[in-house]
Amino acid sequence: MSEFEPFESQNNSYDNKHHPPSNHGKKSIGFLQGFLLIILSGFLLMFISFVMITGIIIYKSYSGSSDFIMSFDKETDNVHEKLITAGTGKEKVAIIQVNGIIYQGNAVTRDHSSSDSIILQIRKAAKDENVKVLILDMNTPGGAVTATDEIHHELLKFRNTGKKVITCMRTVAASGGYYLAAGTDYIIANRLTLTGSIGVIIGGYNYYGLFEKLGVKSEIYKSGKLKDLLNMGRPRNDEEIKVIQEIVDETYMEFAAIVAAGRNINIDEITSGIISDAGIFLGKKAQTLGLVDELGFLEDAIEKAKELGNAKNASVVRYQPKHSLADLFSSFKTDIVSEVFPGKPTIVHKGYLYYLCPLVL
Secondary structure (H helix, E strand, C coil): CHHHHHHHHHHHHHHHHHCCCCCHHHHHHHHHHHHHHHHHHHHHHHHHHHHHHHHHHHHHHHHHHHHHHHHHHHHHHHHHEEEEECCCCCCCCEEEECCCCCCCCCCCCCCCCEEEHHHHHHHHHHHHCCEEEEEEEEECEEHHHHHHHHHHHHHHHHCCCCEEEEEEEEEECCHHHHHHCCCCCCEEEECEEEECCCCCCCCCCCHHHHHHCCCCCCCCCCCCCCCCCCCCCCCCCCHHHHHHHHHHHHHHHHHHHHHHHCCCCCCHHCCHHHHHHCCEHHHHHHHHCCCCECCCCCHHHHHHHHHHHHCCEEEEEEECCCCHHHHHHHHHHHHHHHCCCCCCCCCCCCCCCCECCHHHH
């Protein structure tokens, strides 16, 4: 055996020289460490996000709207003023965007308009002595009844200071959008604007028939026979239909009275004839019906504002709400839901009264 040992030694020397030790094992370990580091970083990021979102939810749960309203005057500082056109005078024309569905609350989203946010902007314009005229830059199908009425109430308070308000209608300014426009001094619409829809709507999906097919029953315990008036797990009876329709009719008459007073039209013209069916009109048709003063564009609204405010050298500014971290997450959540359920307005809830154009239902 010993005579072969030199040969084996030579072979080992040859292998070490021409086949160095492999680094494959070291590379595998390095790859595994990197992969684990990425996984741990992902979990850490998710945990931090969870803590932040939980904190926001807790904060919003304990900060009710009543506290928000009590501090309204201080909150006007949270409205950003962006210069659009510089004038030679100190007077200003302020533009407020009314975009998407009008809803109750103070959370700011990218696609819709919260009543509290718009009211803050109106109050900022009222407090600024240099703002002579306010323009509502409107692209909205309407929204919640009470939210819309609160904004309208704030517009009337603004006008009582002696300042003017002009509505500029864009793609759509219908139902609750028109409710707001009726509270302004002058309405300019694009000839192709969709407006009108002067009416009220409430509803939901009745799944009683589906429940019957599946053998499922809605079980409710209540203190009064009308307590579950809008329970969609069973059919409506005649008394319930009458109650709901009375609520709708009463809310509609409030809308008709607002339009009649704002446009100086006899209320009978609103509640009968072509306007009473809650249909939509193009801007050109709305003008012939007395619902619009002038056809034009935003530039025409700005010129009219300077004329009404006797401020021909005024600067033009646009108000924008300052976004908080809570607003950012809220908007992000709404955008995700909109992507998953495209075309369905997540802010519209069953069983709520709306001044809302049927285009979004």
